[in-house]
Amino acid sequence: MAQQNQGDSASAGDGMERGLSNRHVQFIAIGGTIGTGLFLGSGKSIALTGPSIILVYIGVGVIMYLLMRAIGELMYRSPVQHTFIAFISRYLGQGWGSFAGWSYWIVLILIGMSELTAVGTYFVTFFGTFGIDLSAWRGLIELCFLTAMVCINLIAVRVFGETEFWFSMIKITLILAMIVTAVVMVITGFHYPAVHMPGQDWISPAGHAGFDNITTGLSLAPNGWMAFFMSFQMVFFAYEMIEFVGVTVSETQNPRKVLPKAINQIILRVLIFYVGALVAIMLIVPWRSFRPNADGSFTSPFVMVFRYAGVDWAAALVFFVVITAASSSLNSLLYSAGRNLFQLAAAGRSPVMRSLHTISRRGKVPARAIVLSGVLILLSPVLHMLPGFENTFVLFTSCSSAVIIFIYILTLLAHRRYRTSPDFMPDGFIMPAYRVTGALAIAFFVLIYLSLFLAPDTRYPAILGLVWLLVFGGICLWKHKGEPLSVD
Structure with a gap:
């Protein structure tokens, strides 16, 4: 096949x-698998359905692994693509491809805005543990963080990769340290006194480390089957953006060797970093x-574990890591948004769009697409100053999380079409029993x-997501009506 050796060249084919x-x-x-939700949101998920949340994380992790196997097979077939969205255009048509491409880029921008806001909040909270109030400087903090992330993305892709490597190392270190701490506490039969947790309204009671903390009152659905069912939704959003590693393929050395290894280790990462941490x-x-x-709100379980272990500065430690996790997410979102906009610009007809499909000479990155994405994300602190906007912003951010489900489904449908197309590579990275x-x-x-319609806080985003699918999706399909598929 013509694309058989695409992964062997030193460049991605477009500079x-x-x-x-x-x-x-x-x-x-690894960094794409571990987000701030594990450090801050796992307490809420445990409260929802108890120890059975472990089964939920494993189950959803398996589904996300299947999604990644589909994306992996497509990217293995054509490792010059900068985003898996390109396969939706190729195998489902330009209409669906346009819908998915622009929707995904908008989702990245909205989530980027949310992460930027989170970085500012976590930074203020971190210094607040030392009695330093930086709340008045939050906007400047967000500006500095975003500027730093944009610069990292503009210098060179290897600088981005190195930054993500160290961000991930910090997250991994905290998780492993917490697991080791828990093991030592259990082995030694550790007992801890009642203590007040930072950010908690009550005094946490005295207790001990042991397996009976899990087995006492053990039930698959201790708070009812509806709570158990709704926990799948919560865990799904914790895994959101796990597909990011697929975006890096076009700028990876030996992608056909590296990509399968990265994807096949997803289950192991889920078991260690999610299941291991929750246990x-x-x-x-x-x-x-x-x-x-x-x-x-819920107190971070990581803060609770280290605080029970006698680490008085547990809150500062955890929020430092949370800052790196949010920064990593923001960094990755900028990278992905830049590449997605770059690929969208390739199909653009206006001079403005074509100007975004350019590569910088020194960094060899889509600088204009990255900068434009960064500027839009920077609107977050400005928009938050507008009266009444915050609730609207939260609504649209939640809606973006709903829209990404459509994109995942379209990706899987594109994969099915690929498997029956002339493009199919039988000796590729095959998704089993597709x-x-x-x-x-x-x-x-x-x-x-469908579960989004059952909870009041996700019902309106689900409705808006459907409206977006019908209206914008309809416009895209109408605009590209009659265009043939680009399958060979």
């Missing part, structure tokens, strides 16, 4: 450099102890979307 090594990609994959947490903190504060596994993943995503 970009294959500057990401195997080490970079493996840690980018460690519940070995120390009885699962029934997790309950919300008056404002609905008819069954692909259908299973699609059914799961449909179920997750």
Whole structure:
């Protein structure tokens, strides 16, 4: 096939450099799996359904692995693509490709805005643990962080990869340290006194480390089957953007060797970093102890474990890592948004769009697409100053999370079409039993979307997502009506 050797060249074919090594990609994959939700949101998920949340994380992790196998097979076939969205255009048509491409880029921008806001919040919280109030400087903090991330993305792709490597190392170190701490506490039969946790409305009771913290009152659905069902939705959003590693393929050295390894290790990463962390947490903190504060927030389980272990500066430690996790997410979102806009610009007809399809001479990156994406993300602190905008912003951000489900489904449908097309590479990175596994993943995503209508805080985003699909999707299909598929 013509594309058989595409992964062997030193460049991506359009001027970009294959500057990401195997080490970079493996840690980018790990970083894409671990978000701030594990550090801050796992308490809420444990409170929702108890120890059975472990089964939920494993189950959803398997589905996301199937999605990544589909993306991996497509990217293995054509490792010069800067985004998996290109395959939707190729195998489902330009209409769906246009819908998915622009929707995905907008989703990246909205999530980037949300992450930028989160970075500012976490930074203020981190210094607040030392009695330093930086709330008045939050806007400047966000500007500095975003500027730093844009610069990292503009210098060279290898600089981006190195940054993500160290961001991931910090996250991994905290998780492993917490797991080791929990194991030592269990082995030694550690008992801890009652203590007040930072950001918690009550005094946490005294207790001990042991397996009985998990087994006492153990039930598959301790808070009812509806709560158990809704936990799948929560965990799904914790895995959101796991597909990012697929975007790096076109700038990776030896992509056909590196990509399968990165994807095949997803299950192992889920078991270690999610299941391992959750088990460690519940070995120390009885699962029934997790309950919300008056404002609905939950204390970080990581803070609780280290605080029980006697680490007085646990909150500062965890929020430092959370800052790196949010920064990593923002960095990756900028990278992905830049590449997606660059690829969208390739199909553009206006001079403005064509100008975005350019590569910088020194960094060999899509600089204009990155800068434009960064400027739009920077609107976040400005828009938050507008009266009444914050609730609207949260609504649209939640809507973007719903829209990404459509993109996942379209990707799986494109993969099915690929398997029956002349492009199919029988000796490629084959998704096992694709008819069954692909259908299973699609059914799961449909179920997750339907579950959005059951909760008041996700119902309106789900409705807006459907409106976006019908209106913008309809416009894209009408605009590209009659255009043939680009399959060979």
